[in-house]
Amino acid sequence: xxxxxxxxxxxxxxxxxxxxxxxxxxxxxxxxxxxxxxxxxxxxxxxxxxxxxxxxxxxxxxxxxxxxxxxxxxxxxxxxxxxxxxxxxxxxxxxxxxxxxxxxxxxxxxxxxxxxxxxxxxxxxxxxxxxxxxxxxxxxxxxxxxxxxxxxxxxxxxxxxxxxxxxxxxxxxxxxxxxxxxxxxxxxxxxxxxxxxxxxxxxxxxxxxxxxxxx
Amino acid sequence: xxxxxxxxxxxxxxxxxxxxxxxxxxxxxxxxxxxxxxxxxxxxxxxxxxxxxxxxxxxxxxxxxxxxxxxxxxxxxxxxxxxxxxxxxxxxxxxxxxxxxxxxxxxxxxxxxxxxxxxxxxxxxxxxxxxxxxxxxxxxxxxxxxxxxxxxxxxxxxxxxxxxxxxxxxxxxxxxxxxxxxxxxxxxxxxxxxxxxxxxxxxxxxxxxxxxxxxxxxxxxxxxxxxxxxxxxxxxxxxxxxxxxxxxxxxxxxxxxxxxxxxxxxxxxxxxxxxxxxxxxxxxxxxxxxxxxxxxxxxxxxxxxxxxxxxxxxxxxxxxxxxxxxxxxxxxxxxxxxxxxxxxxxxxxxxxxxxxxxxxxxxxxxxxxxxxxxxx
Numbered sequence: 001x002x003x004x005x006x007x008x009x010x011x012x013x014x015x016x017x018x019x020x021x022x023x024x025x026x027x028x029x030x031x032x033x034x035x036x037x038x039x040x041x042x043x044x045x046x047x048x049x050x051x052x053x054x055x056x057x058x059x060x061x062x063x064x065x066x067x068x069x070x071x072x073x074x075x076x077x078x079x080x081x082x083x084x085x086x087x088x089x090x091x092x093x094x095x096x097x098x099x100x101x102x103x104x105x106x107x108x109x110x111x112x113x114x115x116x117x118x119x120x121x122x123x124x125x126x127x128x129x130x131x132x133x134x135x136x137x138x139x140x141x142x143x144x145x146x147x148x149x150x151x152x153x154x155x156x157x158x159x160x161x162x163x164x165x166x167x168x169x170x171x172x173x174x175x176x177x178x179x180x181x182x183x184x185x186x187x188x189x190x191x192x193x194x195x196x197x198x199x200x201x202x203x204x205x206x207x208x209x210x211x212x213x214x215x
Numbered sequence: 216x217x218x219x220x221x222x223x224x225x226x227x228x229x230x231x232x233x234x235x236x237x238x239x240x241x242x243x244x245x246x247x248x249x250x251x252x253x254x255x256x257x258x259x260x261x262x263x264x265x266x267x268x269x270x271x272x273x274x275x276x277x278x279x280x281x282x283x284x285x286x287x288x289x290x291x292x293x294x295x296x297x298x299x300x301x302x303x304x305x306x307x308x309x310x311x312x313x314x315x316x317x318x319x320x321x322x323x324x325x326x327x328x329x330x331x332x333x334x335x336x337x338x339x340x341x342x343x344x345x346x347x348x349x350x351x352x353x354x355x356x357x358x359x360x361x362x363x364x365x366x367x368x369x370x371x372x373x374x375x376x377x378x379x380x381x382x383x384x385x386x387x388x389x390x391x392x393x394x395x396x397x398x399x400x401x402x403x404x405x406x407x408x409x410x411x412x413x414x415x416x417x418x419x420x421x422x423x424x425x426x427x428x429x430x431x432x433x434x435x436x437x438x439x440x441x442x443x444x445x446x447x448x449x450x451x452x453x454x455x456x457x458x459x460x461x462x463x464x465x466x467x468x469x470x471x472x473x474x475x476x477x478x479x480x481x482x483x484x485x486x487x488x489x490x491x492x493x494x495x496x497x498x499x500x501x502x503x504x505x506x507x508x509x510x511x512x513x514x515x516x517x518x519x520x521x522x523x524x525x526x527x528x529x530x531x532x533x534x535x536x537x538x539x540x541x542x543x544x545x546x547x548x549x550x551x552x553x554x555x556x557x558x559x560x561x562x563x564x565x566x567x568x569x570x571x572x573x574x575x576x577x578x579x580x581x582x583x584x585x586x587x588x589x590x591x
Contacts, residue, residue, distance in 0.1 A: 062495025080496065082400040082474070185497065187400075188367050188470075188490045191429070 002045050002193055005064035007052035011090045011178055015068045016047065018087070018208065022200040044193065056081060056181065065186035066194065071176045072155055076116045082182040084198045088209050090178035094119060096171040097162050098144050098151035104129075111150045113143035120153035123173045141165045235531035236333075236524060240316055242361045243335050243522065247314035250354060252337050255313040257298045263288040265297055272297065272481045272507060275321045279329060291320040296338060296519060300507060303340045305514040310341035330525075336501070338519035340508070345457040348485060348503060351518040352432075352458070355499055356468055358522050359489040362498065363530075369472035370432065370487035373479055373502075374451030375425065375444075382446040383414055390479070398476045400426055418446070425473040433463040435471050454484065481507040487520070493530050498523055539569035542578035548586030557584060 004019075006012040016029065024045045029038035039046040050058055052070060059067040060079040072094060074083065094116065104110060106129070113134040114120040124131045134149050141161060143149040155176060156162060156169055180201060187194055233241060244254075263280050270276040272294070279291040292298065295317050303311060314337040323330040339351050352370070359366035376397070380390050389412075396405045402423060409419040421444055430438050436456045439447065462469070469487075477486045483506045489499030501520020508517055541561050545554050554570060561568045561582075574581065 060495070083404070084400060084402075086403040182400075183495060184474075185490045185492075185495050188369065188472075189365075189492050 001039075001041070002066055002190065002197065003064045004045055004047050005050050005055045005058040005067035006047055007055050007068055007070075007178075008049045009052065011052070011070075012049065012068065014089055015087060015178060018089070018204045019045075019197075019201060021207075022197070022204040024197065024200075059181050059183050062183050062185060065183055065190060066197070067181050068178050069181050071174070071179055072116060072119070074179060074181065075174070076118050078118075079181075080184065082184055082187055083179050084182055084194070085180035085202055085205065087178040087180060087201075088205050090176070092155050092157040092176045093169075094153065094173040094176055095156045095169045096123075096151050096153050096173060097141075097156065097167045097169050099166065100168045102144075102151060102170060104150075111148075112153055113140055113149035113151075114153040115140060116153060119173060123153065141167060236527065239362065239527070239531065240335055240524065243358055244314065244316065246354065246357055246361065247337055250312065250350060252312040252314040255295075255299060255315045255338075257292065257295060257315070257317060259292060259318075260289040261292050261298055263290040265301060266290055266293060269297060269481075269507070269510065271478050273321070277322050277327075277329075279320050292317070293319055293321045295319065295334070295336065295521070296504075296507075297511075299338045299519075300340065300511055300513060300517065303508075303513055303515075303517075305341055308342050310339050310343055310347050313338050313340075333524040334521045335524055336519060336521035338517060340517040340519075341515045343503075343516035343518060345454065345461065348518050349458055349461040351501070351520065352469065352485065352487065353465065355487055355489060355501060355520045358520075359491060359499060360468075362522075362527065363491045363493070365492040366489060366498075368469050368487055368489045368499070369475050370469050370485060371471065371473050371475040372451055372455060372485055373477070373482055374454070374484060375447060375473070376476070376479065377483075378444075378446050378448045378451060379418065379422070381448075382418060394476055394479070397422065397426065398474050400474050402426065421446075422473075428471055428473065430471050431462070431467040432469045432471065433459050433467045435459055438471075458485070477502050479506075481510070485518070489520075489522075491527075491530070494526050496526065498526055537579055538576045540566035540579045541568045542574065542576070542581045543568055543570040544572070544574055544581065544583045544585050545570060546572055546585040546587045549584045554584055557582060 006016055024043050026038045026040040026043065026045060026047055028040070029047055037046065037048045048064070053073060055067040055069040056073055056077055056079040058064040059081055068087065070090060074081070110124070110129060110131045111134060112120050112124070112131050113136050115136060117133045117135050121133055134143065136143060140152045140154045143152055144167065145165060151170065153173060159169060162168060180198060182194055263278070266273060266278055275293065278293050280288055283289050295315050299313055316335045318331045318333050320329055320331055322328060323332060337351070337354065339347050356368045359368055376394070385393060392408065396408060405422060406419060409416065421442065424442050428438055436452060436459050439452065439455070475486055475488050477500070482502045482504050484503035486502030488497040491498050499520055499522045501518070503516065503518040505516040508515060543554065543558055558568045558570055569578070
């Protein structure tokens with residue numbers, strides 16, 4: 001039996017449909033109720049919904065054998081996991097954004113507001129740019145508008161929220177998408193099952209990509 | 216004087232009375248002694264400079280430090296191997312075999328808080344040959360089996376990676392990125408990494424084949440031969456052949472796993488990790504670390520491993536939550552002599568006894584010696 005942590009929300013629901021197509025359905029999960037754990041012994045899977053930020057914690061600590069996590073979370077927390085597949089869904093970009101007319105004055109410390117201090121810190125360390133990181137938990141776009149920061153480092157999907165707040169993308173840090181991750185210890189004891197699921201899901205990713213399907 | 220049989224019996228009885236964690240340590244110590252390993256004890260503190268120069272070798276670069284009365288900067292030990300290497304003396308045709316059981320102090324878990332972590336392990340240092348190295352691997356496997364039969368020892372050889380890096384002319388930074396992708400079995404980003412640098416796709420196929428390969432040590436030379444890795448240096452194959460030959464004569468439970476990686480600046484040959492079903496991370500980690508010796512200006516070669524005993528807390532937790540075998544209830548009216556005699560009699564039967572004035576908690580048996588009204 002494979003325990004799989006799915007992220008609550010639209011991305012998790014989409015990936016579940018891919019898993020179903022790949023041969024890992026769970027009819028109980030499709031019923032509208034408030035349960036959090038669903039099992040299909042025949043298909044050898046047990047799914048559970050968790051907050052997207054918590055998926056890697058469940059997998060790293062062995063409560064789940066597999067999980068669906070965003071690359072942003074993987075980069076930010078560097079959990080000791082296997083990253084087996086790029087699901088090519090949940091596609092977006094980690095970007096530096098700020099006022100359209102922003103010009104970086106290297107004589108001063110750059111103030112960067114972000115939910116991802118590690119990603120932002122490593123990005124600017126790679127450029128030898130002295131920055132002050134301001135960790136925020138939401139409404140990041142507000143920071144440069146109110147003068148809390150010069151720029152932000154955040155996930156950009158369509159760029160509409162940025163544009164509506166008079167901001168624009170200044171630089172791309174890295175591309176982001178959903179990944180299939182595995183606990184290394186679980187991989188050692190359920191290698192055949194995990195490799196079979198990875199293979200089948202990989203085929204489904206190719207089918208979806210060919211169709212141009214993405215969320 | 217006890218004869219050998221009696222002594223064994225006494226040892227067994229002593230072993231049975233231990234807590235699961237203590238029993239495990241007892242069995243590991245016995246195993247290491249059987250292979251001629253001697254105990255090594257170190258002090259809780261070491262000079263900080265020992266660790267400062269070798270931070271990459273440590274599990275974490277965060278160390279608890281403090282100033283001694285003379286102003287010297289000391290560290291609460293985060294590791295044992297460095298101390299053992301520091302005190303090692305090289306003698307030709309001889310290896311020093313040492314085992315330890317020590318608490319180390321380093322950040323652990325997702326909160327990154329410092330914890331006291333119990334680990335047990337061994338180091339084999341000196342004029343190390345293939346036999347000595349294979350013995351370390353065997354002991355790592357035997358250590359895992361003492362914990363659980365449901366365990367696996369995965370290994371790789373860093374010489375394979377070094378040959379590959381040489382072929383790719385990979386820079387230090389590229390090597391670091393490749394190592395992290397291989398350790399994460401991240402084939403999709405590996406593929407993109409090769410593509411961006413226009414590296415030979417044949418080499419990418421070789422890496423993919425190595426990550427897919429899983430076989431015992433005894434079969435590895437044959438399997439690697441079938442992959443026709445023209446870039447693989449002959450001395451690596453030579454060592455693997457020698458180890459495979461030794462391994463073929465024993466029950467081989469090892470599994471080749473190319474994603475097993477340790478820092479290539481310190482480790483230089485065979486590396487391995489042990490897993491036990493029910494434990495969510497590697498329980499054992501080790502390998503050959505001649506490069507560390509060189510960095511510390513020591514002659515010779517070395518191999519060893521550590522078993523992270525603290526990770527077994529959940530697995531070894533006793534199922535029965537019984538405080539004692541017998542609860543002996545008494546009150547102010549109970550004759551103390553009667554109480555003591557009853558307790559001693561039970562203990563002579565080998566039972567644990569807890570005398571209490573209140574019935575609370577889990578006990579296999581309750582003996583009520585209360586005399587006050589309502590109980591008599």
